[in-house]
Amino acid sequence: MRANSRFKNxxxxxxxxVVDFYADWCQPCKEIQPVLIELKxxxxxxxxxxxxxxxFNPYxxxxxxVKSIPTVMIFKSGDLQWSKEGLVLLxxxxxxxxKYISAS
Known part of the structure; x- marks a missing residue:
């Protein structure tokens, strides 16, 4: 299965x-990792x-x-619900x- 098909599924x-768009060389991207772990x-x-x-996934x-990283997006039922560029705090x-969990 292609990466794009897998992503869409x-x-x-x-x-x-919660989708974190990142790169290994990006320092702010590394700083958001503990936030994502805590969320999970x-x-x-x-x-x-x-x-x-x-x-690895430019498409x-x-x-x-995605114009800058990190960018965090929240999807639900395939629809983009929220997006923010830069470091996002817990x-x-x-x-x-x-909001999105209680709307389930």
């Missing part, structure tokens, strides 16, 4: 999917976290118009995710 989930620990089975390396990054992501 994952974001079609009924539970929110807090929300367990209510969300899915997916990391997309823009160097997906271009398709969603309290902000937690508040946003609670």
């Amino acid at each position: 994952i974001i079609k989930s009924d539970r929110p999917v 620990n807090e929300f367990k089975q209510d969300i899915r976290v997916l990391k997309v390396n823009v160097d 997906i990054a271009n398709q969603f118009q 309290p902000e992501l937690t508040d946003i995710l609670k």
Whole structure:
């Protein structure tokens, strides 16, 4: 299965999917990693976290118009619900995710 097809299948989930567009060489991208781990620990089975390396998946990054990294997006049922470029802090992501989880 092509990466793009796999990506589309994952974001079609009924539970929110947090997508982190990153690159290995990006320092702010490394700083968001603990935030994503904490989110996954807090929300367990209510969300899915997916990391997309823009160097290896430029087609997906271009398709969603990722202009800078890190970029975090939240999808639900295949639809983009929220997006932010730059470092995102845990309290902000937690508040946003609670809205989409309670809407399930």
